[in-house]
Amino acid sequence: MEYSDQPPEFDFTHGPTEAERRAPSVFRNAVSDALKRPTKGGRKVLAMFEAQNPNGLVARWQRENGDLPETGAIREATDFLKKYGGRNCVRSWPTVTDLNDAIGVLEAALGDEPTEVKDVHWSDDELKACLIAYLEMLGKEMSGIDYSKSETNQILRDGPLKDRSKSSVEYRMQNLSAFFQEQGLPTIDGYKPAGNVGPSVLERLIRLHVEIGQVDPSDFAPSVDERTTRERSSRLRKAVREHVPAGNANPSRTERFGSSYVRDPAVVAWVLEQANGKCELCDADAPFLTPIGEPFLEVHHVTYLGKNGPDTTSNAAALCPNCHRKCHNSEDPELVRLELVQRIPRLTDHGSVAGA
Structure with missing residues (x-):
């Protein structure tokens, strides 16, 4: 029609x-x-x-x-x-x-021929953004990591869901609980499954879930172990390609492996996707490929976590190993930090690293 x-x-x-x-x-x-x-x-x-x-x-x-x-x-x-x-x-x-x-x-x-108000007004991009945000929250919940539903809602409405109301995003999350429940997967506490998901939306959610790689929610859980973070971020790269993860404004610190910070693999994955295989400081290609064929770059916190920098995409850059060492060991790391902030539009100046 x-x-x-x-x-x-x-x-x-x-x-x-x-x-x-x-x-x-x-x-x-x-x-x-x-x-x-x-x-x-x-x-x-x-x-x-x-x-x-x-x-x-x-x-x-x-x-x-x-x-x-x-x-x-x-x-x-x-x-x-x-x-x-x-x-x-x-x-x-x-x-x-x-x-x-x-x-x-x-x-x-x-005896009328049935009509249907179809849910096509939610685009695939909108549904995918909600799906990824739901998985990210679920992964953190399953791992006992604190997160904020209201903050996630606001981030979505500031970005891909800018034309949606707070209540409509909340209801969509409840729809996703129903979807996950029907798929035999865990759901988020506090998002009560909202009735039956319409068949057209269900088909699209199944397709979108496949498109992002049917990721395990636990892959979104932040980790203190660098190898674990890299492995998880590798599995998440397809999922976060079009979704800016919330990250963590105040990453927690642990003494379990020395003095280390818990890092969000979704932030790492998204930053690597944005870099597309090139160092964001010197523009050189990644020096080699990983065993699974991905360009090897290291994700650096421009304002160090130890200097109260956030674990977010606005404070992270993908660098070749040489430039990464330069950020930490050059004669003037603060000068390198300022160069990064000026070169990369998404970065926010979260504070100096002088005296680190």
């Missing part, structure tokens, strides 16, 4: 005749609005149409069957549509899944 860019044009109380009610000039516009404005007017429009219009599903069912039953699926469906689209409806919007369920029950009872 072709979707119009125009908002719905029908009157909720005195709408078109029953024969016209499914005409493209009416329903197409309502569905289009639902797709374009998933958190606001579109789904409300559909609920209002079906609940208030004389030719909407509720009125048609009552004309054919009389009074509504006291209980059962029909009653639940009509109550739902009236709750979100009746004359005294609540000031909030129904979810796609719940709206489809309610409409589907009444359409089936009336």
